[in-house]
Amino acid sequence: MTQYILRRFLLSVPVLAGILLVTFAMARLIPGDPCRSMLGEKATKGICDRWNHAKGLDKPVVAQFGIYVTDILHGDFGESLQYGKPVTQLLVERLPMTIELSFSSLLFSMVVGIPLGILSAIKHNSWVDVTTMVGANIGVSMPVFFLGLMLAYVFSLLLKDTPFWLPPSGRVSPGIANNPFHEVWGLTIPAAGPMYSVFFFLARLNILNALLTGNWALLKDSITHLILPSVALGTIPMALIARIARSSMLEVLGQDYIRTARAKGLTQPMVVLKHAFRNSLLPLVTVIGLSLGSLLGGAVLTETIFGLSGVGRSLYDSITARDYGIVQGFTVVVAMFFVVLNLIVCVSRSAHSPAVVPESPRASFWF
Amino acid sequence: MSSLESRAGELDIEGLSLTSVSLWQITWRRLFRRKSAIVGMIVLGMLIFIALTAQWIAPYDPLQVLIGKEAVRGRQDPCIHLLGCPADQPQHLAGTDGNVRDFFSRLLYGARLSLIVGFSTVTFAIIIGTVLGAVGGYFGGWPDNIIMRFMDVLLAFPSLLLAIAIVTVLGPGLINALLAIGIVSIPAYARVVRASVLTVRELDFVSATRALGGNSYQILFRRILPNALTPLIVQGTLGIATAILDAAALSFLGLGAQPPTPEWGSMLGAERNQVFTAPHLVFLPGAAIALTVLSFNLLGDGLRDALDPRLAHVS
Numbered sequence: 203m204t205q206y207i208l209r210r211f212l213l214s215v216p217v218l219a220g221i222l223l224v225t226f227a228m229a230r231l232i233p234g235d236p237c238r239s240m241l242g243e244k245a246t247k248g249i250c251d252r253w254n255h256a257k258g259l260d261k262p263v264v265a266q267f268g269i270y271v272t273d274i275l276h277g278d279f280g281e282s283l284q285y286g287k288p289v290t291q292l293l294v295e296r297l298p299m300t301i302e303l304s305f306s307s308l309l310f311s312m313v314v315g316i317p318l319g320i321l322s323a324i325k326h327n328s329w330v331d332v333t334t335m336v337g338a339n340i341g342v343s344m345p346v347f348f349l350g351l352m353l354a355y356v357f358s359l360l361l362k363d364t365p366f367w368l369p370p371s372g373r374v375s376p377g378i379a380n381n382p383f384h385e386v387w388g389l390t391i392p393a394a395g396p397m398y399s400v401f402f403f404l405a406r407l408n409i410l411n412a413l414l415t416g417n418w419a420l421l422k423d424s425i426t427h428l429i430l431p432s433v434a435l436g437t438i439p440m441a442l443i444a445r446i447a448r449s450s451m452l453e454v455l456g457q458d459y460i461r462t463a464r465a466k467g468l469t470q471p472m473v474v475l476k477h478a479f480r481n482s483l484l485p486l487v488t489v490i491g492l493s494l495g496s497l498l499g500g501a502v503l504t505e506t507i508f509g510l511s512g513v514g515r516s517l518y519d520s521i522t523a524r525d526y527g528i529v530q531g532f533t534v535v536v537a538m539f540f541v542v543l544n545l546i547v548c549v550s551r552s553a554h555s556p557a558v559v560p561e562s563p564r565a566s567f568w569f
Numbered sequence: 570m571s572s573l574e575s576r577a578g579e580l581d582i583e584g585l586s587l588t589s590v591s592l593w594q595i596t597w598r599r600l601f602r603r604k605s606a607i608v609g610m611i612v613l614g615m616l617i618f619i620a621l622t623a624q625w626i627a628p629y630d631p632l633q634v635l636i637g638k639e640a641v642r643g644r645q646d647p648c649i650h651l652l653g654c655p656a657d658q659p660q661h662l663a664g665t666d667g668n669v670r671d672f673f674s675r676l677l678y679g680a681r682l683s684l685i686v687g688f689s690t691v692t693f694a695i696i697i698g699t700v701l702g703a704v705g706g707y708f709g710g711w712p713d714n715i716i717m718r719f720m721d722v723l724l725a726f727p728s729l730l731l732a733i734a735i736v737t738v739l740g741p742g743l744i745n746a747l748l749a750i751g752i753v754s755i756p757a758y759a760r761v762v763r764a765s766v767l768t769v770r771e772l773d774f775v776s777a778t779r780a781l782g783g784n785s786y787q788i789l790f791r792r793i794l795p796n797a798l799t800p801l802i803v804q805g806t807l808g809i810a811t812a813i814l815d816a817a818a819l820s821f822l823g824l825g826a827q828p829p830t831p832e833w834g835s836m837l838g839a840e841r842n843q844v845f846t847a848p849h850l851v852f853l854p855g856a857a858i859a860l861t862v863l864s865f866n867l868l869g870d871g872l873r874d875a876l877d878p879r880l881a882h883v884s
Binding site: 216217220221223224225228229231232336339340342343344345346347348349351352354355358359495496498499500502503506507517518521526529530532533536537540541544 | 718722723726727728729730731734735738741814817818822824834837838845848854855856859862863867
């Protein structure tokens with residue numbers, strides 16, 4: 203077991219190195235002189251030479267890659283031209299929104315997808331099953347941006363002046379107090395540095411902050427703002443989870459030990475939840491784990507539509523400005539996160555069933 | 570040893586009939602037994618028809634700006650004569666967009682672009698992926714290691730994000746977006762082909778070819794790859810769905826097809842701020858994308874069940 207975990211861990215090292223190599227190569231492949239594209243067409247040769255020297259661009263490519271890797275290991279992902287800030291700082295400011303959105307989407311997809319999948323497996327070939335599977339097929343085919351806009355249209359315009367109205371954009375309504383928990387608690391923290399970043403990062407997780415400070419108005423407001431984006435982003439994973447849960451349940455329900463459990467006289471809920479569901483978890487763990495990575499990617503579309511200032515939104519803004527720093531920084535962070543997630547999924551899978559030596563399927567397939 | 574015919578005759582006596590059917594006939598029959606696959610094929614057939622005949626059935630040129638030609642404004646609601654739109658007004662089945670172009674014609678032409686996008690990216694990815702997977706699986710050793718580790722790296726990125734990064738480097742545009750999506754989908758095919766090659770490589774008929782003096786090329790292309798076709802077709806059909814979805818997303822973000830190209834994703838992106846005032850301009854292209862993707866997904870699922878009976882219970 204330990205050996206397996208260690209081997210998986212060592213296998214992900216070349217992948218991490220490859221990720222760095224690919225993102226580095228991309229930055230070098232951008233057409234045109236990096237200096238001119240960063241400082242503008244009018245930059246003189248003298249200025250460019252100085253800039254290239256400062257950025258280490260006058261060194262050989264191998265040395266440049268070395269600098270890039272060292273920088274990333276020190277938490278320096280370069281600089282964003284558009285915002286005039288280090289990418290790391292932007293990530294600290296904006297990643298909390300994206301994390302909140304991804305996790306709430308995942309929560310939505312699990313809370314809806316798993317029961318639907320189980321239900322349609324139990325009532326195999328009934329109308330519940332057929333409806334769920336038709337719905338799941340439509341769900342996986344739904345473009346995130348289209349679904350998001352339609353949800354905004356229905357819940358913000360058509361259902362206006364009803365209790366079902368939901369805000370179409372933004373993260374919190376204006377006028378709602380959002381004091382960081384460390385200020386409320388009266389903690390004294392340094393004004394800068396990594397410690398400050400950690401506190402700042404945690405305080406930007408609105409729901410966590412609201413819970414820590416007991417700010418119920420903020421909690422309610424944050425959740426109402428999160429519902430539509432989460433549904434839009436979570437629909438494809440939800441449909442996939444429902445499908446996997448169903449097929450995996452169907453397989454388990456046909457096993458002999460389920461018949462034994464029924465023969466013992468156990469009730470249906472007992473059989474389904476204690477005997478069948480637990481054994482059908484393995485494929486579900488994989489899908490759920492890998493969905494999270496693709497949710498972080500899909501956040502680009504959702505945040506753009508719902509005007510949420512997360513990392514995905516800044517990525518969208520930086521595309522038109524050709525601000526490659528943030529694209530590179532975010533891509534590296536998400537890819538690394540993804541590799542770690544893969545590792546966790548593999549290890550937890552092997553903990554469930556040691557015989558499985560899983561290949562890692564691609565999460566992107568799911569959106 | 571009796572011939573096949575006489576044995577078939579024997580079986581006939583016992584009330585069974587044995588006629589030879591090819592794999593494709595079996596697949597075809599199984600495919601027609603599934604309602605969802607039939608729905609997928611009908612929708613797809615209609616889309617292909619629309620794509621092929623767009624220039625004849627579209628009432629207007631999709632790029633023609635109607636300012637000064639007709640008494641229409643931008644973002645006009647649909648005007649259908651049959652549904653009581655005054656006859657003196659020009660008929661626009663889906664209204665006009667922000668640049669006063671006939672939206673219905675643009676929708677029809679969009680089908681053409683979407684199908685081209687789907688087929689071309691997947692063809693590109695299949696060709697490259699097959700070569701990489703076949704070489705890796707057949708020869709093994711260090712080529713296999715290098716290829717598959719590189720595929721692992723590509724798989725470590727969420728596909729849309731990697732495509733965005735590639736297009737940012739290459740510059741926005743339809744061709745670059747297609748290239749990006751093609752590159753991003755290579756690993757899936759490489760893995761499928763490699764897995765099939767690994768299975769088939771050790772089978773007796775391959776050893777027989779080798780014993781008969783067949784070279785690597787013959788073994789790989791004449792014996793092994795035809796056996797990898799089945800999973801490739803399934804993966805390819807489902808891959809077209811993903812490719813169309815990703816391409817639409819890139820165009821929506823302004824990285825793919827550039828205006829005034831009638832592409833559904835970019836049409837939706839251009840009108841997205843009008844969702845509260847002219848919802849049909851957002852709804853129609855979005856629904857068209859969803860319908861196209863759905864039809865490929867249904868067909869792909871049906872093909873998977875039809876081609877691989879072992880998977881019949883998994884849907």
